[in-house]
Each structure stands twice: as C-alpha cells, then as structure tokens.
Amino acid sequence: xxxxxxxxxxxxxxxxxxxxxxxxxxxxxxxxxxxxxxxxxxxxxxxxxxxxxxxxxxxxxxxxxxxxxxxxxxxxxxxxxxxxxxxxxxxxxxxxxxxxxxxxxxxxxxxxxxxxxxxxxxxxxxxxxxxxxxxxxxxxxxxxxxxxxxxxxxxxxxxxxxxxxxxxxxxxxxxxxxxxxxxxxxxxxxxxxxxxxxxxx
Amino acid sequence: xxxxxxxxxxxxxxxxxxxxxxxxxxxxxxxxxxxxxxxxxxxxxxxxxxxxxxxxxxxxxxxxxxxxxxxxxxxxxxxxxxxxxxxxxxxxxxxxxxxxxxxxxxxxxxxxxxxxxxxxxxxxxxxxxxxxxxxxxxxxxxxxxxxxxxxxxxxxxxxxxxxxxxxxxxxxxxxxxxx
Numbered sequence: 001x002x003x004x005x006x007x008x009x010x011x012x013x014x015x016x017x018x019x020x021x022x023x024x025x026x027x028x029x030x031x032x033x034x035x036x037x038x039x040x041x042x043x044x045x046x047x048x049x050x051x052x053x054x055x056x057x058x059x060x061x062x063x064x065x066x067x068x069x070x071x072x073x074x075x076x077x078x079x080x081x082x083x084x085x086x087x088x089x090x091x092x093x094x095x096x097x098x099x100x101x102x103x104x105x106x107x108x109x110x111x112x113x114x115x116x117x118x119x120x121x122x123x124x125x126x127x128x129x130x131x132x133x134x135x136x137x138x139x140x141x142x143x144x145x146x147x148x149x150x151x152x153x154x155x156x157x158x159x160x161x162x163x164x165x166x167x168x169x170x171x172x173x174x175x176x177x178x179x180x181x182x183x184x185x186x187x188x189x190x191x192x193x194x195x196x197x198x199x200x201x
Numbered sequence: 202x203x204x205x206x207x208x209x210x211x212x213x214x215x216x217x218x219x220x221x222x223x224x225x226x227x228x229x230x231x232x233x234x235x236x237x238x239x240x241x242x243x244x245x246x247x248x249x250x251x252x253x254x255x256x257x258x259x260x261x262x263x264x265x266x267x268x269x270x271x272x273x274x275x276x277x278x279x280x281x282x283x284x285x286x287x288x289x290x291x292x293x294x295x296x297x298x299x300x301x302x303x304x305x306x307x308x309x310x311x312x313x314x315x316x317x318x319x320x321x322x323x324x325x326x327x328x329x330x331x332x333x334x335x336x337x338x339x340x341x342x343x344x345x346x347x348x349x350x351x352x353x354x355x356x357x358x359x360x361x362x363x364x365x366x367x368x369x370x371x372x373x374x375x376x377x378x379x380x
Contacts, residue, residue, distance in 0.1 A: 061202040068209050075213040079220045086227035096307060150311055171311030
C-alpha cells in the first residue's frame, strides 16, 4: 500500500521520470516559492479529482469517461484558482495563467485514467498524493536552482555573496530548459548507480 | 451515458457556485486594497482618497487636514508581454510625479519585472513632468525628466515611460490643463 505513495516520489516521479506537466514546470519555476505554490495547487487538484473519480468509477460509462474526468478536474482547478485569488492574492498573481492551466496538466488526467478509474479510494488517494508531492519536490528543486543562480536568493532569502553576478539566463525560458535537462540527467545517473548497486548484491 | 455526463456537469456547476460566492467578495476586496495601498505608498500622508468625478481611473488624494496632495492615476497599457497596470502619483499642479507603483505586469521575471522594483520605480518620485518623460540607457539621467532604463529590459522600461506619458497627459487635460 505504501508503495502507491512512494512511487510518485522517485521511481515514477512525474517530472524526472514520466516527464509530464512540462508547461508549468518550465514556466513558473523562476523562484522556489512559485514552484512550491504551483506544486501545492496541483497536488490539491490531483488528490481531490483522483478521489472523486475513484468514488464514481463504477458509474462512469467508458465512452464518455474522458469528458467526465475533464469536467471534474476543471471544477477543482477553478476552485483552487478562486481560493488562491481570494486568500493568497500575490502568489496567484505571480502564477498568472498557469493555475487555470492545471486543467490540461497531463499528470492529473494521467492519474485519473491510469489509476483512479481502476483502483479503490484509499489506493487512489495515496497514488495521487505521492504524485503531487513528487511533482512539488521537483518544482521546488528546479525553482531553487534557478532562483539561486538567477537572482542569488532561495525562497527570497539572500544566500549568495555580495558581489555575485546574477545569471540572468536562469530566470529566462532557456534557463528552465538547461536546469531541467541537467536535473533529469543527474536523476538518471543516481538512478542507474542505485540499480547497479542493487544488482551486485 | 448522457445522464451520467449531465449529472457530473450539474454537480460541478453547483459546487462552483458555492466556491464563487465564497471567493468573489474576497477577491474584490483584494483588488481594491491593492490599489489603495499602492496609492498610500505613493502618498504616505494621504488620508482621503476619492475617485475623481467622471473618471474611474483617477483619484484625488487629500491629507489629514484636507490639504490637496495630488492625484493618483491608474495607468494601463501594453508592455513587453501583456498589460502593465500602474498607479502614478502626480502633484496637484501636474509638475512633479510623487511616485509610481506597479499593480500588474507579466514582464519577464528577473528582467522586465524589475520595473516594479525600488531601483527603477523609485526614480519616478520627484520626477519632473513639465517635459515628456524620457529614458536613457546605461548612464545616469542628466535631466530632471529623465530616468535610467533597466539594463536588458529596455522594452519594458520604454513601455512604462510611454504609458505614463500618455496617462499623465490625459489626466492633465481631464483636470483642466493643470493650472
């Protein structure tokens, strides 16, 4: 059971392994805080929609399952968007159009189609939570690296020395691709080392 | 099939009505507060902020004793990406700017978005507007009506200057030539 949760963190990490949800991943990770907020909003949507979809999975006619899932997901996304605008106005402004765009994030429809529509509520909940947390962690790492090199801060705290020259490219789109590519590479190196070690035993 | 889809759509619509009713008043307050706090940042002594009659983008700002401090103008226009929305503070006679605060912008983070930062936005307090505002690149401004553009974000800087020039000009005419 616990495996349903942990697989999203590492083995099937949505960003580093499945390479899903690239649009918000590349766009909002200019700062660690934005990555974190985006991750939390996505986690909320993926968890709530997975639970609801798992709950009604027996009543969903196969032919219209995708439109039904999309309506459910869109409902939660709209709710999340309103919630952010009402309570965390500054963050909602910083994330801009990328909160409504969670609707088309493949991670969510992917979990609904591949997992929640076939599994019970508890398992779907853990699966979605794992994916959400894995996504959030990846966004925070990406955001921290870009913020550190591009602005000299992490979560808004200055960590670089005084005369540090900011790497402006890191906060631009190109920086997102560079960082993501290097992180995916690093992830694979670590992974293949781990597999090797496990194989030697 | 159709029943199931309809049921889901109706339920989703209904639940969103509740979310909307909960969130909308809060969102409106947020937007209002933001404009208000921006105006208060520009006019720290401002106590009485009232919309100018017939123009929803202009506010008259009075101090505690009822003394006229100036006008706050909502200035909006195209930036490098999307719309830039700012509050511009000017004195009563339209000679000097009291300050500028960015309300909304989709400029590039780390570059164009710096128009909201103190080093750039701060240049507008005390800026002369008897002449059209101009920007200079990579040098200190030589004239009282000049500001220094952000390195690497000339388009955003120019957009701010253009929007301000236009809005201030419009407001000046609306206020009766700034006599």
